[in-house]
Amino acid sequence: MTVTYIALLCLINCVFCENCTISRLTALVFKDIDSDSEELLVSDRIELTSDTFSGKIQLFEDAFNFLIINQSLPRLCQNSVKITNDLSVLQIRNSGLLTIDPGAFIIVPSLALFKISENPITTVRTGVFNNLNVKELDLSHNFISVIDDEAFDNITALEIVKLSYNAIKELSPNWFQNSLNVYKLSIIYNELTKIPANSFQHLAKNRPIKLRLSANMIHEIDRNAFQNVADIEVIRLNGNKVSKIPESLFENRTVRILQVNTNRLECFPESLFKANIKSLAFIENPKFNCTCLRRVRNFVRTNAVDIWYPAIICEDREREMNIVFNFNKTYEIPVLLPPTDKALLVPFNNVE
């Protein structure tokens, strides 16, 4: 009876951990910020200490940076990584990591940075990061397309989240619940098409936030996209397809820096002209409306805003001037009158 029970348990374990057996793995360990790395054969350690067949990634001394790079680590199962010593930076890079099961990381120290990068991972599941004490989570340069709503909940220490260079298609308003200190979110080079209502509602309220959303395919920003957002230090939306910025972006908050280069804007919302903005960049918005552009010019002059205009020539009929907007300057040049009939009558031959 007992024997059968143990055999069954083992079978379940074996199936569960089928792809978790960590083969020979070399990690680089940097003792201090400046120290040269020391190669640590993790598998040797496992053989020395392990009483399990599946293996664990462990650190046996305090260190600054624990780097797993160019290894073969397709899957991390529950308890695969167990770190109890002091550590500031943990990185798993270019190691074919495809699957991370909930509970994979048992990490006691508080990490300044946890980076998982250049891996084929596609999904961020709930239960992988929730119980960690980590300040910056960098999951850039992977193939992430799905992030569970609760994946980043309850991470009190979390301040910076980088998800750039992935395949994320949607922002969830539910991310970051009870992670009250996230003030910097980078999701550049992904596949976002919209910024839905309440997208950033759980970001930090105790300091200005920084949003980097450039190089997506964003064409729609919900009018309530910025609901419950505190002041914004910078919002970058360069290289998207934005044609309209909602009024509410500038209502009841300060937005210090807005970058919307290379989009499809025709004007800014009315609220911008009352806002306390310090820097505004919108080069390469070729359809920008001349009436609005002249208004922007007056606004930035009056308010000493740093400005980068689209390259557009606008006619000022009343004054018979063309206003040339280019980069951070404007020029006024007299309108060139069309050639008169008389001029056209001069035969070309006579020029010789």
Ligand SMILES: *[C@@H]1O[C@H](CO)[C@@H](O)[C@H](O)[C@H]1NC(C)=O
């Ligand atoms: C283990 O990996 C193989 C090959 O990649 C795959 O076919 C199999 O489904 C995986 N098993 C589990 C339990 O994930």
Ligand SMILES: *[C@@H]1O[C@H](CO)[C@@H](O)[C@H](O)[C@H]1NC(C)=O
């Ligand atoms: C990891 O591999 C890349 C190329 O695949 C190489 O440039 C880099 O030097 C390697 N890093 C280490 C620490 O082995």
Ligand SMILES: *[C@@H]1O[C@H](CO)[C@@H](O)[C@H](O)[C@H]1NC(C)=O
């Ligand atoms: C976050 O904390 C709340 C309250 O303690 C808990 O109910 C919830 O399950 C936690 N969420 C996750 C994903 O751990």
Ligand SMILES: *[C@@H]1O[C@H](CO)[C@@H](O)[C@H](O)[C@H]1NC(C)=O
């Ligand atoms: C801004 O504050 C005013 C006055 O408190 C309020 O009437 C308005 O609805 C607020 N606007 C937004 C977008 O929250």
Ligand SMILES: *[C@@H]1O[C@H](CO)[C@@H](O)[C@H](O)[C@H]1NC(C)=O
């Ligand atoms: C530009 O904006 C003005 C006022 O905001 C509007 O009257 C005009 O029709 C717009 N021009 C074009 C070409 O859209």
Ligand SMILES: *[C@@H]1O[C@H](CO)[C@@H](O)[C@H](O)[C@H]1NC(C)=O
């Ligand atoms: C315009 O840009 C140039 C080059 O970046 C810079 O040197 C100059 O100070 C800027 N002028 C203004 C008015 O901001």
